[in-house]
Amino acid sequence: MTTLEFTNVSKRYKVRGAGDMLALDDVSFTLTSGQTIALVGQSGSGKSTIAKILTQLERASSGEVLLDGEPIPHRGPGLRRYRQRVRMVFQDPFASLNPYHTIRHHLERPLRLDKVVPKDQVEDEVRALLERVRLDPDATIDRRPHELSGGQRQRVAIARALASRPELLIADEPVSMLDVSIRLGVLNLLADLQRESDLGVLYITHDLATARHFSDEIMVLHHGVVVERGAADSVILDPQHEYTRALRDASPDPDKHFAAGAASTARS
Amino acid sequence: MTPDTLLTVSGFSVTYDVDPPVEAVRDVSLELRRGEILGLAGESGCGKTTLAYGIQRLLKPPAVITGGRTVFHDESGQDVDINALDADALRAFRWDKVSMVFQGAMNALNPVVAIGRQLEDVFTTHRPAMGRAERREECARLLDIVGVGRERLRSYPHELSGGMRQRVMIAMAMALRPQLMIMDEPTTALDVLVQRGILRQISELREELGFSVIFITHDLPLLLEISDRIAVMKDGRIVEIDSAERIYRDPQHEYTRRLLASFPSLTGERGDFVRGAEKEAAR
Numbered sequence: 001m002t003t004l005e006f007t008n009v010s011k012r013y014k015v016r017g018a019g020d021m022l023a024l025d026d027v028s029f030t031l032t033s034g035q036t037i038a039l040v041g042q043s044g045s046g047k048s049t050i051a052k053i054l055t056q057l058e059r060a061s062s063g064e065v066l067l068d069g070e071p072i073p074h075r076g077p078g079l080r081r082y083r084q085r086v087r088m089v090f091q092d093p094f095a096s097l098n099p100y101h102t103i104r105h106h107l108e109r110p111l112r113l114d115k116v117v118p119k120d121q122v123e124d125e126v127r128a129l130l131e132r133v134r135l136d137p138d139a140t141i142d143r144r145p146h147e148l149s150g151g152q153r154q155r156v157a158i159a160r161a162l163a164s165r166p167e168l169l170i171a172d173e174p175v176s177m178l179d180v181s182i183r184l185g186v187l188n189l190l191a192d193l194q195r196e197s198d199l200g201v202l203y204i205t206h207d208l209a210t211a212r213h214f215s216d217e218i219m220v221l222h223h224g225v226v227v228e229r230g231a232a233d234s235v236i237l238d239p240q241h242e243y244t245r246a247l248r249d250a251s252p253d254p255d256k257h258f259a260a261g262a263a264s265t266a267r268s
Numbered sequence: 269m270t271p272d273t274l275l276t277v278s279g280f281s282v283t284y285d286v287d288p289p290v291e292a293v294r295d296v297s298l299e300l301r302r303g304e305i306l307g308l309a310g311e312s313g314c315g316k317t318t319l320a321y322g323i324q325r326l327l328k329p330p331a332v333i334t335g336g337r338t339v340f341h342d343e344s345g346q347d348v349d350i351n352a353l354d355a356d357a358l359r360a361f362r363w364d365k366v367s368m369v370f371q372g373a374m375n376a377l378n379p380v381v382a383i384g385r386q387l388e389d390v391f392t393t394h395r396p397a398m399g400r401a402e403r404r405e406e407c408a409r410l411l412d413i414v415g416v417g418r419e420r421l422r423s424y425p426h427e428l429s430g431g432m433r434q435r436v437m438i439a440m441a442m443a444l445r446p447q448l449m450i451m452d453e454p455t456t457a458l459d460v461l462v463q464r465g466i467l468r469q470i471s472e473l474r475e476e477l478g479f480s481v482i483f484i485t486h487d488l489p490l491l492l493e494i495s496d497r498i499a500v501m502k503d504g505r506i507v508e509i510d511s512a513e514r515i516y517r518d519p520q521h522e523y524t525r526r527l528l529a530s531f532p533s534l535t536g537e538r539g540d541f542v543r544g545a546e547k548e549a550a551r
Contacts, residue, residue: 042459179311180486180530206460209489209534237535248534250464252489254516255536 002068002167002200004031004054004086009063011049011224023049025224026063033167036194036201038211038232040247041221047204049224051172054202055088084114087166091173093153097145103130103156104141110163129159132196133189151182155189162193168200176207187214208251212236220244273341274447274480275300275323280336282315282322282504285329292318292331294504300448305474305481307495307512309488309527315504316484317371320450324366325350325358340365343447364394367441369434369451376437377425383436384421387411390443410439415469431462438470445477452484467494489531492516500524 011024024046031037041047052058053065056072056079065072067086073079090096097106107126111117117125127137133155145153154174161169171190175183187210194201205211211218211232218235220228220243228241239245277300282293293315300306308316321327323338333351340348342365353361370376378386387407391398398406408418414435416428425433434454441449451470455463471494474481485491491498492512499509500523508521519525 042461180488181311181526184530184532208460209532212534213532247460250460251534252487252493253534254489254492255533257493258513258516 002033002085003066004168004200005064005066005069006030006050006054007064007066009050009053009060009065011046011053011058012061023224024053024060027221027224027226028063029219029226029229031168031200031202033200034194034198035217036191036203036215038203038205038215038218039221040205040208040211040218042206042247044223045221046224047206047221048172050221051088051170051202051204054086054170055083080114084164085166086168086170087161087164089154089158089161089169089171089174092177093150093157094145094177096157097153099145101144102141103143103145103148106156106160107163110160114164116164125163129163130156132162132193133159135159149182150178151186154178154186158186158190158193162197165197166199168202169194170202170204172204173206174203175210176205183210190214208236208248220247272302273299274302274304275341276337276339277323278337278339280319280322280338281334282318282327283332283334285332292504293322296336296504296506298499298506298509300480300482301496302447303474303478303480304496305471305483305494307491307498308482308484308501309486309491309498310501311486311527314501316501317452318504319501320368320452320482320484323350324362324368324450325353326362326368340448360394363390363441363446364444365446366448366450367444367446369437369441369449369454371453372457375433377433379425382422382424383411383428384408387421387436387440387443390440394444406443410443411436413442413473414439415465429462431458431466434458434462434466435469438466442473442477442479446479448480448482450482450484453486454483455490456485456487463490470494488527489534500527 006027006029009024009027010022012020013023015021027050029037039047039050049058053060056074059074067082072082104126107129108122111122111125126141130137130140135152135155140148140152148156174190175186178186190201191214193199203211203215215232217229218232219226220235220241222243228235228239228244235244236248239248278297280293280296284290284292296319308320310316318331322333338350340350342348348361377383384407387410388403391403391406408421411418411420416432416435420428428436455466470481483491483495492515495512497509498512498515499506500521501507502523508515508519508524515524519528
């Protein structure tokens with residue numbers, strides 16, 4: 001059981017001429033294996049800052065991030081090991097894969113660098129990874145990213161994240177760049193993988209509907225402050241904080257729209 | 269055609285003349301009514317943007333209009349065959365009768381010119397007879413209407429938020445009181461709260477001024493809320509066109525159903541989205 005604790009973390013960015021900008025204000029949460037937490041909020045709310053601190057692309061100004069009770073190492077082999085256990089899936093599969101390299105190369109690299117399997121098993125492992133993300137190894141392994149569709153590319157990016165056998169996955173808007181009809185496929189895949197390997201997933205999104213269906217818990221971030229958290233259904237169906245309510249009411253919801261329309265027609 | 273038809277598109281086809289040629293729009297026919305919001309839904313590559321550009325002849329080579337006609341039924345009772353306009357007539361026609369809010373339009377503003385000046389350009393070009401004071405007042409009024417406020421006339425684009433810049437683009441598109449505004453993913457890059465504000469504004473302005481809107485997006489839930497009718501496109505064809513409510517309650521085409529099922533309901537049941545469902549995963 002892996003536990004990642006984010007304890008009283010604040011992050012200030014220096015803004016030239018405007019003093020400090022408080023991007024995160026005393027944020028705490030715990031992510032454990034087997035659990036999916038959705039992090040929702042508008043752009044500028046601090047979602048990506050949390051992801052950056054979790055991957056140590058940024059350091060917290062105050063507060064602590066602990067993995068199984070140990071602070072995250074800032075450099076060296078310790079940081080490398082940490083990044084092996086906590087992996088990131090990025091938003092844009094068009095930008096996160098290298099256009100010059102084949103899919104084989106993308107998946108071999110983490111396997112070799114992190115010495116996940118002995119050298120003579122690398123090829124088999126690459127194929128197994130592709131199968132895990134429901135891609136046909138023979139049809140994809142020698143391709144380059146531009147030869148694949150957006151959804152296939154994001155599957156490759158997920159396979160790459162899984163290569164090091166991480167315990168936790170940070171997925172920052174993993175489907176918002178994809179075509180709508182393949183989004184659910186990729187989300188369902190993430191949900192499956194999560195169950196199979198007992199992964200902990202932090203699902204960062206601005207889409208309340210998928211946050212509700214894809215996660216156990218939702219945290220709502222507003223100006224760097226967690227204004228509400230709770231079981232996914234109750235946060236969306238019965239929001240307590242005014243900001244959560246505003247977000248929910250602003251999201252398109254045809255079910256409610258037409259239900260209300262039907263009611264008003266019935267009245268008239 | 270009825271008297272309140274604004275635009276008739278018939279048998280419209282566009283091909284990208286590359287090797288091999290891509291038939292981006294195939295034999296599309298539709299009628300747009302006056303004051304109507306028509307949603308154009310579909311995924312990337314389905315031809316929705318090409319169609320919207322095509323009907324005002326905004327396409328550039330290698331795109332070629334290979335067939336069909338677009339007739340604009342002007343308020344004055346005159347019918348305009350857009351395909352038959354010469355360059356000068358086309359230039360006068362665009363923006364005056366049909367204007368457009370482009371995808372990512374807020375980035376289309378000139379960064380080194382104040383937004384007031386950019387708005388004025390519309391009038392200097394299309395209403396050369398208008399005096400300077402009147403022009404200024406008109407621009408100020410437009411910014412008031414879209415909720416940016418006249419005090420921002422002298423602001424530069426970088427001094428405004430994305431939502432405000434998008435409102436400036438809408439103000440610009442409304443400047444000449446066109447009868448049709450084509451909006452291509454006007455709110456896709458914006459936050460839901462900002463998006464909601466802009467959508468409300470578009471609906472209110474439409475009520476007030478009576479223009480028609482062709483609203484293009486892949487966000488079907490959003491379209492269902494704001495459109496009167498929705499056309500669903502796939503592979504260059506309109507596979508289904510009906511009232512928003514009918515599309516929602518009783519979609520006829522298999523693809524429409526699939527598109528609807530791609531959006532899990534915010535407050536309703538889980539529908540097709542079942543955690544661990546395998547059937548979609550193979551795609």
